[in-house]
Amino acid sequence: MTSKLKFITPGDSTWLEDKPDIDAHTTTQFVYNAHHSLALDLQRQRLPIYKNRSHIIYLLDKYQSLVLVGETGCGKSTQVPQYLIEAGWGADGKIIGITEPRRVAATSLANRVADERGCILGTEVGYSIRFDDCTDTSTKIKYMTEGILLREMMGDPLLTKYSIIILDEVHERTLLTDIIMGLLKKIQRKRKTLKIIISSATVDAEELRDFFNTNTSKDSSKDTATILSVEGRSYPVDIFYVKEPVPDYVKAVVDTALKIHEAEEPGDVLAFLTGMDEVDRAVSLLSDHANLIKEGRQKLMPLAMYGSLPNSEQLKVFWRAPKDTRKIIVATNIAETSITISNVVYVIDCGFAKIPWYEVETQTNSLIIAPVSKASANQRAGRAGRVRSGKVYRLYTEQAYNDLIDATPPQMQRSDLAPAILQLKALGIDNVLRFNFPSVPPSKNLVAGLELLFALGAIDNNGNLTNPVGMTMAEMPLEPVLAKCLISSGEMGCSDEITTILAMLQVQNIFVRPGGGQALIKARIAHRKFEVKEGDLITLLNIYSAYEKNKINSWCQKYFLNAKALRRATEIRKQMRSLLRRLNIPIKSCNGDITQILKCIVAGLFPNAAFLHYSGVYKTVRGNRDLYIHPTSCLYTIEQPQWLLFCEILQTNKTYMRELSVIKAEWLLELAPHFFQKTKLERD
Incomplete structure (x- = not known):
């Protein structure tokens, strides 16, 4: 090519000529990059922060x-x-x-x-x-x-x-x-x-x-x-309240989104729900409606947004919707402040959020669904006024809004402080009680955190980090109870299996659960092929073992498993094993000895023990708190075992235990005699 070409370099306004060695494709790409760069520069200069540079x-x-x-x-x-x-x-x-x-x-x-x-x-x-x-x-x-x-x-x-x-x-x-x-x-x-x-x-x-x-x-x-x-850049926002409280806010979110789609002008919808299960349920219901929309009418694109969603799925909410299509993004409070999604004009606020809460009496971490604060409600409403005048639909009454607290208490005042204390000790701060926190935590939470670390063997009688257990636990990017499981796995000869289980726990959304109909029944039957009476953690181990032999998407689709989540678990497992090598913890397999794996889990999660009370409900050993098996657990439909260990508690209409393992009472006495007494275990 010998003719003169004129094009602009990215970020440069000068014209360059006489470039015979560049072909037409390169020139087109170069000009595209130049326009793309200039567009970004203009977009950056329009942001309110620019004049404060x-x-x-x-x-x-x-x-x-x-x-x-x-x-x-x-x-x-x-x-x-x-x-x-x-x-x-x-x-x-x-x-x-x-x-x-x-x-x-x-x-x-x-x-x-x-x-x-x-x-x-x-x-x-x-x-x-x-x-x-x-x-x-x-x-x-x-x-x-x-x-x-x-x-x-x-x-x-x-x-x-x-x-x-x-x-x-x-x-x-x-x-x-x-x-x-x-x-x-x-x-x-x-x-x-x-x-x-x-x-x-x-x-x-x-x-x-x-x-x-x-x-x-x-x-x-x-x-x-x-x-x-x-100064922010926002447009006026109209706020609407319901006259009467809604009985099911997930269904109300779906109904409101569909009414907006039918009656309102173009513009994307952002709906807030509390957690992954609710978001998936709402997206599934919206997808069913989207499939019924006739040709020639505006289409509907429901999208989920929550923290544990695979990265490729998360990025979809930022893409511009196709022509004649309205995006409905159903999100947790992650979309409240952490990310900004463009072209959102309508916001639906369910009025609730899931927040962590720690009970000192029972020493249990819970995820509770609680009303949002006024600050959070206003922040959600602000999402609607970014591109033009917007509308906010609050699924609660105006009186309920007036009764909300001004701001959510800092997490420091409502959470388990054991991980924080462990990190501070590792950083050389011995007197944690005198550490200058921006929000002073309750003294009983600090004492409970110290007690848990002492029970796990991370600190000694003087409150100093033990070597090697305490030092090694501080090196691990895991909760103290899970870190103790990982450390014990090297001694008990099952680190191969424990790294797999812990990697699967980090992902959280392994199962694909359709919204209803025949697909839901098929998914339930497929999942049962992996389930075992020993509980959810061994079920996760079975799923990964089967996945290793069939690493193809069609196999995951057949058994209603999330292929992307399993690939992510593989990456985490690899990282976890390299961490074990760095910490000189041997990687061994117990060759299918389930008892050894369960004992290793007990060695770390023993504070999360629950027993079946004669009244038919489970109770924590400390504090006598009533607990129930979560409906998604593989133990939900079988005969209730006498003793369980749980990984987390979820508070909704009941207090549910999730990620369960079936254990024996004598293992608690064997592996945590300093924490349990026989008389306590045999009570009731």
Whole structure:
């Protein structure tokens, strides 16, 4: 090709000529990339955060800590790290670290910023989440979950490779958020050059500024922390309430979504439900209706969005819908603040959310379905006013809204503190009771956490980490009870099977359960082929063992199993085994000895024991709390065993146990004699 070509390079307005060595396809692609880059630049400049760019850089030069308050969607999560790189904060090999409370937020934001920077994900821009590290030595902007940053502190207590740490979505006040804020405050005293940005959509900014402000005098010119508010870009939103409370909010969400689709102008719908099961049920019902829509009418595209969904499925909610098609995204509270979905005009709010709750009396972690706070309800409503005037349909009365609490209590005040204490001990903070938390946790929760760690053998009589058990548990990215199972598996010769079970537990959505009809019956029959009387954990082991021999999608479809979830479990299992090798824990198989596997599970999960009471319900050994087997468990339809171990508790209309294992009472006395007494076990 010898003719002169004219084209624009990405990010450059100069015209280049005389390029005879470039063919027409390359030129077309080059021009496309140029337009794509220019479009992104224009889009970035329209974000509300753009006009605050120089203010952010100036305040970081002057102060150690900056509380950045701005609505979700204003660009603070994606643009601020780029402004800092452009201002030179990534020089000398330093990294800008951004923490996110959820894995999906870390991966989706890293993808977005890599696209804007025009680089391959994992190079200049990368992410690191549990069992998945997509970074290299050239990474300048690193998105990660809070747990990853906490583990990095164990190897590098002063975080010397970071120039700036951005704590994103602080208003969620997760357990790890509060721990990291307390630790960063200590690090700043030793390392004055470390800058911190506390980024949030809705937060008590003055409280956090005062927490990070090391100036004790009345002279405000010496303050080390300040606040910057960013104006949001939102349109008016009309809010509608129901006249009477709805009996079934999942069905009400589906009905409301269908009415919007029939009567309202084009625009996507975002509906909030509490958990994976409810989301899948609603999507299934909407899919049935979508299949009945006749040709020539606007089509319907129902999509699910929750944290444990495979990454490829999560990304679908960000894609633009085909022509004449309306997306209905059914999500958990992950879509409330962690991610921004474009083109949402209508929001349906069920009024509830699933939150973790810890009962000290029974020492059990629960997921309870509770009414949202006013702050959460307003945040959900704000999703509707991003592209044009929107409408919000609240499936509760206006009086019910007025009765809601202002904000959800920080997780620090309502959760099991054993994992937090373990991490703090590993970081060399011996006196946990005097640690400076942003929100002071209840003393009884701290004591219960110490008791659990002592029972697991992680700390000694003086409260110090034991070696090797305590040190090894702190190295593992698992809950203390599961970490103890993994450590014990090496000694008991079943680490091969235990790594498989724990990897399957991390995925959570192995089974495909259709919404109803013949498909549901077929799925139930298919799942029964793997079920065993020993419980759900051994069932998961059976499923993975069968999957290893038939690693094809058609086999998964035949038995109604999630192929993507099983592939993810394979990756986690591989990572877990490499962790065992690093910690010098032998990888052995017990060759089908189920008793040995169950005993190993008891060695870690013994605090989660429950027995069958003569009244016909299960009760916790401590606290006498009534429990029921969850309907999705393989033990739900068989004769009730006398003793069980559960992995988690779910609170809905009843208190359900999930992920169960059948055990014998004598194993508790054999493997945890310090925790149980024979008289206690034989009661009732």
